[in-house]
Each structure stands twice: as C-alpha cells, then as structure tokens.
Amino acid sequence: MRVSRPLFGLVLLLAVAAVAGWYFSRPNVSAPSGPSVTVYYTKLDGTTLGTWDVSFRAAQPGESDAQRLHDLAVYAALQAVAGPPPDISAVHFPAGTRVRDVSVNGSTATVDLTREVGSASGGTFQENGEFKGLVYTLTGIPSINAVQITIEGQTVGTLPGGHLELDAPLRRSDW
Amino acid sequence: MHRFAARIGSAFAILVLLATTVVRAETVSYAFERSSITFTHIGRTPNGTAVGIDDPAFRSLLKSLGATLTWRTGERMVLITTSAPEVIGFGVGNPQYSVGAVTAQARFAAYMNGSEVYLPFDDVLHALGVSAQDGVLERLLTSLDVQGYGVQAVLVAHGGGILHPRVVTDAPDRVVYEFDGVGTTLAAQRTVNAGGIRSVEITSSGSARDPKTVVTIDLLPGTRHDAPQSGSGEFEVAFGANGSAPPLVEPLQQSVAAASQSAAATPSPPPSDMTNAAATPSSSPSPQATGNATVTAVSVQAGNDGSQTVAIAVTGDATYEWHRLRAPDNRFWIDIENAQLAGGPQDQAEVNPLIALRVRQIDPQTVRIALSLAGDNALDVSPAATGITVNVGTGMLADTAPRGGTGSIGAVVSASEPQTLVTPVPADEYGATGGDQTNWKFGPQSYVPTNPKLIVLDPGHGGSDRGSMHGDLQEAILNLDLAKRVQAILVARGWQVKMTRTIDHDVDPTPRSTQEAIGIGHDNADAYALQARDDIANEAGARLFVSIHCNAYLNSGPNGATVYYSKPMDEPLAQIMDRDIAMSDLGVKDDGTVKSHLYVTLHANMPAVLIETAFLSNPTDYAKLASSQWRQQMAQAIADGIDKYAQQNPVTSSAQ
Numbered sequence: 031m032r033v034s035r036p037l038f039g040l041v042l043l044l045a046v047a048a049v050a051g052w053y054f055s056r057p058n059v060s061a062p063s064g065p066s067v068t069v070y071y072t073k074l075d076g077t078t079l080g081t082w083d084v085s086f087r088a089a090q091p092g093e094s095d096a097q098r099l100h101d102l103a104v105y106a107a108l109q110a111v112a113g114p115p116p117d118i119s120a121v122h123f124p125a126g127t128r129v130r131d132v133s134v135n136g137s138t139a140t141v142d143l144t145r146e147v148g149s150a151s152g153g154t155f156q157e158n159g160e161f162k163g164l165v166y167t168l169t170g171i172p173s174i175n176a177v178q179i180t181i182e183g184q185t186v187g188t189l190p191g192g193h194l195e196l197d198a199p200l201r202r203s204d205w
Numbered sequence: 206m207h208r209f210a211a212r213i214g215s216a217f218a219i220l221v222l223l224a225t226t227v228v229r230a231e232t233v234s235y236a237f238e239r240s241s242i243t244f245t246h247i248g249r250t251p252n253g254t255a256v257g258i259d260d261p262a263f264r265s266l267l268k269s270l271g272a273t274l275t276w277r278t279g280e281r282m283v284l285i286t287t288s289a290p291e292v293i294g295f296g297v298g299n300p301q302y303s304v305g306a307v308t309a310q311a312r313f314a315a316y317m318n319g320s321e322v323y324l325p326f327d328d329v330l331h332a333l334g335v336s337a338q339d340g341v342l343e344r345l346l347t348s349l350d351v352q353g354y355g356v357q358a359v360l361v362a363h364g365g366g367i368l369h370p371r372v373v374t375d376a377p378d379r380v381v382y383e384f385d386g387v388g389t390t391l392a393a394q395r396t397v398n399a400g401g402i403r404s405v406e407i408t409s410s411g412s413a414r415d416p417k418t419v420v421t422i423d424l425l426p427g428t429r430h431d432a433p434q435s436g437s438g439e440f441e442v443a444f445g446a447n448g449s450a451p452p453l454v455e456p457l458q459q460s461v462a463a464a465s466q467s468a469a470a471t472p473s474p475p476p477s478d479m480t481n482a483a484a485t486p487s488s489s490p491s492p493q494a495t496g497n498a499t500v501t502a503v504s505v506q507a508g509n510d511g512s513q514t515v516a517i518a519v520t521g522d523a524t525y526e527w528h529r530l531r532a533p534d535n536r537f538w539i540d541i542e543n544a545q546l547a548g549g550p551q552d553q554a555e556v557n558p559l560i561a562l563r564v565r566q567i568d569p570q571t572v573r574i575a576l577s578l579a580g581d582n583a584l585d586v587s588p589a590a591t592g593i594t595v596n597v598g599t600g601m602l603a604d605t606a607p608r609g610g611t612g613s614i615g616a617v618v619s620a621s622e623p624q625t626l627v628t629p630v631p632a633d634e635y636g637a638t639g640g641d642q643t644n645w646k647f648g649p650q651s652y653v654p655t656n657p658k659l660i661v662l663d664p665g666h667g668g669s670d671r672g673s674m675h676g677d678l679q680e681a682i683l684n685l686d687l688a689k690r691v692q693a694i695l696v697a698r699g700w701q702v703k704m705t706r707t708i709d710h711d712v713d714p715t716p717r718s719t720q721e722a723i724g725i726g727h728d729n730a731d732a733y734a735l736q737a738r739d740d741i742a743n744e745a746g747a748r749l750f751v752s753i754h755c756n757a758y759l760n761s762g763p764n765g766a767t768v769y770y771s772k773p774m775d776e777p778l779a780q781i782m783d784r785d786i787a788m789s790d791l792g793v794k795d796d797g798t799v800k801s802h803l804y805v806t807l808h809a810n811m812p813a814v815l816i817e818t819a820f821l822s823n824p825t826d827y828a829k830l831a832s833s834q835w836r837q838q839m840a841q842a843i844a845d846g847i848d849k850y851a852q853q854n855p856v857t858s859s860a861q
Contacts, residue, residue, distance in 0.1 A: 074762055074763055075763075076767065076796060076799065077797075077799050083306065085308050086294075087281065087282050087294065090297065090298055093281060097280075097281070101281060101282045104280070105294060108275060108284050108286055111290075112286055112289075112290040112291060112292050112305075115305055116289070121758070122759065128286055128290075131277075150759060152757050152758050152822075153673055153680075153755065153757040153758070153820075153821075154754065154756060154767070154801065154803065154815065154817050155763055155767070156757070156758050156759065158769070161802075162801075186731075186732070187732020187733070187735070188731045188732050190670075191670045191671075191672060192731060192804075193801075193805075194801065194802050194803060194804065195732070195802055195803065195807055197732065200802060204800075204801070205800055205801060205802070
C-alpha cells in the first residue's frame with residue numbers, strides 16, 4: 031500500500047505532538063533530594079552557636095554555578111532569619127523581619143532586610159545574636175566569606191538605636 | 206489539494222501539540238474569609254492543579270496569611286516565609302518541597318510556564334495551613350496536641366496564618382476558645398486525663414464562608430492554667446493539676462502587631478521528667494477505616510546493643526509522616542496515610558529505651574503509631590520491604606535533630622541520601638571568644654593616651670533614643686545614673702572623667718569627624734551619634750572608654766551582666782571588668798565577655814568596653830536595676846575594674 035507524502039507528514043507531526051505532550055506533562059518523581067544546608071542560630075546564652083539542617087533543592091540541568099550559589103544564599107538567608115524550629119530556644123530576629131533580597135558579589139553576600147529588623151528595643155544581646163547566626167550561616171557557603179547587611183535597600187551604620195556596626199561587611203572573625 | 210490537506214494537517218498537529226504541552230489557562234474561584242478570591246494563573250497537570258506565583262489572588266492570599274514570597278526572575282526556587290516564621294521551599298522540577306527542616310513530597314514538581322513558576326496548589330496550601338474544599342478556602346487548625354508532664358500539661362495547636370482565638374469561657378472546670386475564620390478537620394473529642402485536663406473537644410461551626418473552630422477543654426477540679434499564648438501559626442496554653450503551677454513555656458514568635466501589644470511571658474525550660482505518655486494518640490473509639498494500605502502488625506524486637514526495633518508491617522502503598530513533640534517530651538508519632546489498622550488498637554508498655562507504644566486508627570485514612578522514649582534516646586524511621594522500620598536507641602537526640610520527616614512505602618522510590626553543602630564550624634569556634642582572633646578588622650594595634658588620667662564614660666542612648674524600656678524603667682536614664690555613680694567614685698580616686706553626656710539628651714555628632722570616619726554619602730544619624738561619642742574620647746586622648754548599658758531581649762529569659770569588646774586591645778580590659786563584676790556579690794549572673802562588632806568599641810582608639818549591666822527584660826534583673834543600692838554596687842564594681850586594669854597595665858611611652 032502506498033501512503034501519500036502529506037499524509038505521512040501529518041501522521042509524523044501527530045506522533046511528535048503526542049510524544050512531546052507526554053514528555054512535558056509527565057510527573058517528575060525521580061528527582062533526587064538536594065544537599066543539606068547548615069543553618070546557624072545563637073543560643074540564649076547570647077554567644078554559643080547551634081545549627082540545624084535544611085535540605086536545598088537538587089541541581090537543575092543547565093543551571094549555572096552563579097545561579098545556584100545565588101539561590102543557595104537566598105535560601106540560607108531566609109532560613110537563618112526565620113530561625114530554627116520553635117522548640118529550639120534561640121536568639122530571634124524581631125517579628126516581621128524578612129529577607130527582601132540577597133545578592134552575591136565575589137565573596138560577599140549582601141542581605142537586604144525589611145525595616146522590622148530595627149523594630150525591637152532589645153539590647154546588644156539581640157543584635158549580636160541575630161546577626162551572628164545570619165553571618166555564620168551565609169559564610170558557611172563555600173566562596174562566601176563576608177555578609178553586607180542592608181535595610182530596605184540602604185546601607186546603614188547601625189540599626190536605629192543600635193549597637194553593631196553594619197556599614198561594612200561582617201565576617202565570622204567579627205565574633 | 207494534497208498541499209492544502211497537508212497545511213490543514215500541520216495546523217491541526219500544532220494545535221494538538223499546544224493543547225497537550227501548554228498548560229491551559231483558566232480561573233478558579235473560592236470563598237475566603239467572607240469574600241471571594243479568584244485565581245487567574247491556574248494550570249492543570251495530570252497530578253493536580255497548579256497556581257502561578259504571579260497570580261494576584263495568590264499574592265493576596267499570602268499577604269492575608271502574613272506570608273511573604275521570595276523569588277526573582279530566573280530563580281529556580283520559590284521560597285515562602287510564613288508568619289510563624291517558617292520557610293517553605295519549592296524547587297522547579299523537583300517534586301519534593303521543604304517546610305522548615307522537613308522535606309515533603311508534592312503531588313507534582315513546580316514548573317515554569319513562560320517566565321512564571323507554577324506551584325502544586327494543594328501542597329502549597331497545605332504547607333500554609335489552608336484547605337481548599339468545596340469552593341472554600343479556609344485557614345485550618347491543622348494539629349492539636351496535649352503534651353503531658355505529669356501534673357502539668359501544655360496544649361499546643363498549629364494552623365495557618367495567625368491564630369488569635371477569642372476566650373468564650375474561662376471557668377474553673379472549663380475553658381473554651383473560639384478561632385474565628387479558622388476551619389478544621391480535627392473535630393473530635395479526646396479524653397486526656399493529664400495535667401488537670403479531663404478532655405479536649407474540637408468542634409467546627411459557622412458557615413463555609415465564615416468558619417469557626419471551637420476548642421473546649423474540660424478541667425479536673427483544682428486545675429490552674431496560664432493565659433493562652435497566641436502567635437503566628439501556633440497557640441499554646443499551659444495547665445497544672447491539683448493547684449500546681451502550669452509549666453512555663455517558650456513564648457511564641459508573635460506577629461508584629463501582637464508583639465507590640467503584649468508583654469512577653471517568662472520563659473524557662475519545661476520540666477525534664479516525662480511521666481505521662483498517654484496524651485496522644487486519642488483514646489476515643491477508632492474511626493471507621495477506609496484506607497487502601499493495611500497495617501497488619503506492629504512489633505518490638507530487642508537488639509543486642511540495647512537498642513530496639515519497631516517493625517510496622519504494612520501491605521499496599523502508603524505514605525507516612527513522622528514527628529517529634531517539642532522538647533523535653535521525647536515522644537514521636539508516625540502517621541501512615543491511606544491506611545487501615547488490622548486488629549484494633551494496641552497499647553504496649555516497654556522497657557528502655559522505648560517506654561510505651563500505642564497504635565490507633567485516628568481517622569478513616571490514617572493509622573498513628575506513637576512511641577515514648579526514655580531520656581534523650583533518638584530514633585530512626587526508614588521504609589522497609591515489609592513496611593516501616595523504626596530503630597530506637599541507636600543514638601542520642603541532638604537538640605537540633607529533625608522534628609519530622611516523610612517517606613513512602615511501596616511504589617514511590619525514596620530519596621537519595623543528601624550531601625552536606627555548607628561547611629560546619631569547627632567546635633572551637635563556638636563560644637564567647639570564638640572566631641579568628643588574628644583577623645581583626647579595626648583599631649590600632651597599640652595606643653598611647655595623651656591624657657593618661659582621663660577616663661571617658663559613655664552612658665548609652667539618651668534624648669530621642671530611649672534604649673530599652675520596661676515597666677517604669679528606661680535604659681537611657683539608668684545608663685546615665687550608673688555612669689554618674691562611676692564618675693563620682695573615679696573622681697574621688699583622682700581620675701579625670703569625661704562623660705559623653707551628662708543629661709538625658711542626644712549626643713550630637715560633629716560633622717567633620719563623622720564624615721571622615723563614616724564616609725561621604727553615608728547617611729545614618731545613629732552611627733553619627735555613636736561616632737560622636739568616640740570622638741569625645743579620641744580627641745581627648747583618653748586612657749579608656751567605658752560604655753554603660755542595660756540589656757534586653759524579646760522575652761524575659763536571658764539575664765546577667767556581659768562585657769562586650771571588639772579590638773584586641775580591649776580584651777584585657779573586658780576580662781578584668783567582667784571578673785570584677787562577677788566577684789562583686791551583685792547577685793547578677795556572669796555572662797562573661799563577648800567579642801562583637803560594636804560601633805563604639807570598634808571606633809574608640811583606646812581600650813574600650815561596652816558593659817551590659819543586667820537585663821531590663823528579666824524580672825530578677827529588673828528589680829536589681831530598679832534598686833539604687835544595687836546600681837551603686839555595680840558602679841563600684843566598674844570603677845574597681847578600671848582601677849585594677851590601670852594598675853596592671855601602666856601607661857608606657859610605647860603602647861598599652
């Protein structure tokens with residue numbers, strides 16, 4: 031039996047469409063879990079660090095190292111600012127403090143926080159503890175060794191009525 | 206004709222291709238909190254509905270729940286921080302998502318549609334504590350547990366958004382809380398008989414558009430309870446039986462509004478003994494089971510090394526979640542979903558490390574296995590060929606151990622072992638003097654005072670900056686009072702003393718020095734004011750700079766005196782000062798010396814410390830700070846420390 035060329039083309043196109051439809055709609059059940067990220071918090075003695083682990087998504091095909099580093103830094107910063115699970119006693123950021131943005135430039139991560147970070151009238155204890163946990167978390171990421179804090183996109187010298195100097199990148203060696 | 210047919214055929218094929226590969230756009234409407242919410246960025250997949258993160262309704266829902274979304278174009282991970290706060294993470298192409306430290310399996314992987322990420326709708330709602338059923342979105346009371354500590358108990362509820370119930374009844378034998386706008390699937394009555402709680406009943410009422418959940422707690426005679434603590438996504442009430450005091454619980458993370466309205470309660474570690482393991486699961490009659498998998502047996506086997514293995518035999522496919530109750534109650538439960546329990550409830554007392562084992566059908570789809578463990582023993586839950594294996598007592602529970610996890614039995618392959626991507630800190634970097642001691646950022650390595658008899662005292666805050674305020678006490682005033690007392694003692698001993706402020710006002714910056722020190726284009730009045738304090742000492746060539754403060758925190762737990770420092774030359778002064786305060790019989794806890802990145806100590810050219818004398822937020826410390834006699838004692842200790850340092854570190858022509 032002879033099949034005409036246009037009809038063959040149509041059948042081929044339909045076959046391609048069906049395969050493509052299956053490919054793009056198939057559930058992805060085999061993606062591996064990603065690596066774990068160690069998140070630091072300061073215990074209520076005000077100085078000692080504790081850690082907990084969260085899993086980070088698996089690497090994606092075609093993802094650049096810079097993109098993955100950026101996403102990892104965002105994830106780590108959000109976890110550090112959110113703090114550990116509620117059954118772990120820790121020095122917390124003031125309620126409502128959120129990460130607005132994270133960027134990585136060279137070995138410095140810039141973490142932009144919402145203004146609520148300055149809302150607490152806590153003393154040195156709180157500032158010291160909250161930023162120590164955040165800085166240790168981000169500098170635990172290979173290639174990041176300093177963290178610049180900004181608030182609502184602005185570099186600040188200190189928090190309002192604050193104590194820590196924030197206008198230069200913070201490092202683990204600051205503690 | 207053939208050409209025409211080919212064109213028609215091609216167009217048809219392209220249409221088929223589009224129909225099968227591109228997610229069809231449509232809208233979905235729900236009733237939500239007395240109004241209607243319509244999602245317009247909806248996608249359909251074979252495994253469920255997806256919602257686009259740019260959907261205005263989705264953004265509005267997140268806002269109403271107090272959650273924030275973090276994502277920028279090109280990012281492959283969508284992060285949502287809940288009001289709790291807890292971070293929910295979805296990765297594009299990954300069917301696993303995370304809620305805090307717990308990893309869960311989504312119905313399908315988040316995917317890109319154009320430049321927008323689509324999330325599995327049901328899973329994201331579940332993670333947010335919201336249900337979508339019958340055209341209604343409602344915040345849910347997702348869990349309620351009673352954690353018993355013998356004569357004490359804590360009722361803990363979790364849910365979506367901010368849980369602020371109304372107290373309907375507060376009588377000696379009954380308390381009733383109503384959660385307006387919150388639905389639940391937990392409606393049931395449970396007998397508790399722990400911590401003075403006779404039973405707990407959860408009922409749903411209201412309408413689909415205006416749901417209410419009522420929690421009624423029947424109390425035994427003589428039961429006391431604290432005021433409930435409401436926070437973001439969590440609600441707690443502590444009870445004490447027979448007139449005993451309820452356990453003190455960790456204050457909840459509050460919403461911004463709530464935090465500003467309520468004073469924090471006193472935190473303290475809850476009791477360490479765990480004498481009642483009967484609070485969960487429910488002892489109410491088993492619901493009729495409808496799950497497809499079957500839990501056929503739960504048995505305990507002792508290992509040679511003192512460990513135990515709990516073998517949960519399951520036939521069929523099912524998923525499970527396991528959770529750990531909050532410390533110090535070392536109890537775990539495993540919920541096997543889509544499962545029915547064969548053979549009825551099971552209660553089993555065991556010896557160490559497993560104390561008790563209970564098995565129940567807690568709802569038609571769920572079998573719960575509850576385990577009580579002795580001491581700090583840990584357990585390990587893993588899927589097995591015959592069901593689930595729980596190894597008990599193979600290690601000790603770390604305070605950062607996961608509080609939960611998920612898994613599956615049967616068809617779904619479990620995830621591979623994760624790697625660690627972040628470098629842990631060496632153990633010796635923990636602690637008060639941790640960190641790289643050689644890599645100091647600021648400060649000269651040596652200092653020769655031009656005025657070796659001059660001490661600069663810096664009463665922190667002042668004027669428009671009140672510092673911490675608790676009760677009738679204001680830090681700005683207390684700092685000035687303490688500094689003046691130190692000044693008087695030092696002057697009497699022959700020192701010259703300069704104060705950065707002598708009245709309750711702002712310390713005005715001097716523009717020249719602040720611009721030099723801080724940099725042009727940097728606009729921050731608070732840093733200018735701190736620099737102005739350093740300028741006073743630096744320009745005078747003072748011997749020492751001592752900043753005096755009162756500490757505070759969000760809750761009343763932390764207490765004690767701490768001496769902060771920043772530069773290498775500060776450390777000897779900090780140590781002497783701390784030792785003197787610790788030995789001065791002040792009755793305040795010695796929190797030691799702490800290196801930190803403090804502005805005033807960093808930018809003082811001379812040895813400098815910042816002394817946080819006590820915590821205004823702690824009732825015991827507060828009482829001391831309120832006492833003029835105590836403040837005089839503290840001033841004496843600070844003055845003695847300055848004297849001692851000066852004696853041990855005489856000024857030489859080279860440096861100190």
